Amino acid sequence: MTIDFNKNNGLVPAIIQDATSYKVLMLGYMNEEALKTTLETNLVTFFSRTKQRLWTKGEESGNVLNLVSMKLDCDNDTLLIMVDPQGSTCHTGSDTCWNEDNSSNYGFLSKLEGIINDRKINPSNEDSYVASLFSEGINKIAQKVGEEAIEVVIEAKDSNDDLFLNESADLLFHFLILLQAKEFQLENVVQVLHKRHN
Known part of the structure; x- marks a missing residue:
């Protein structure tokens, strides 16, 4: 993948989606180092804009996001990351950052x-x-x-x-x-x- 990290000060949005339920869980940001760490460890890692450092989801809670697959959008500046979540995703304890249950939906x-x-x-x-x-x-x-x-x-x-x-x-x-x-x-x-x- 050739990712364009130049459009947003070295960061690209990363949409996190459950690989089984297809529910969108959260949105984070990655820089090149976060992407490299994610691919090496198979644990989704972001760049925290608040802490100004790398942040592996679940590093404190244990609710990690196991990498399943990754796709790049047509503009090469947004990632869609499919994951196998272990526990809740949101820091509030909710399954998603939109306070939704992470249950399968069959339309x-x-x-x-x-x-x-x-x-x-x-x-x-x-x-x-x-x-x-x-x-x-x-x-x-x-x-x-x-x-x-x-x-x-x-x-x-x-x-x-x-x-x-x-x-x-x-x-x-x-x-x-x-x-x-x-x-x-x-x-x-x-x-x-x-x-x-x-």
Whole structure:
């Protein structure tokens, strides 16, 4: 990497992102020496503008940032550093410097999980299909997952892509309901896949 350290008095911004959850954890600054130390030790090291010295994240707290990968932006003056954080990142004790939980987010699927959970704990809407499934119990929910799985298999053998995708969406939707009926979330399944991958 050819990094342009000249634009900001020898410093470049370093955006720190969790390599697993993809959550942005913090922003720091690096000079050439901090970059060299990071690459040599695999522990993310910054140049502290306040202390005017190198500062390895976690040198006092033990909450280090293990280097996973590093990318340079198109202007060669900003780093994106993927890390495996050990403990909280912010000095306040928060997971991130924006006071957010460092939990995985699966975009719309996470939003859908939230809606399903709301229907589970607040089943007041009599028209809610999800609430009705929860009221019928685990056997009914598991049965629906089985039915949708069979329909996906049937459509996979045909050539109608729209039907296949719609049945796949039905299967995924009912699977998310089943997970919550069993007190789990998509993240629990992803963790199992990560372990198998490793």
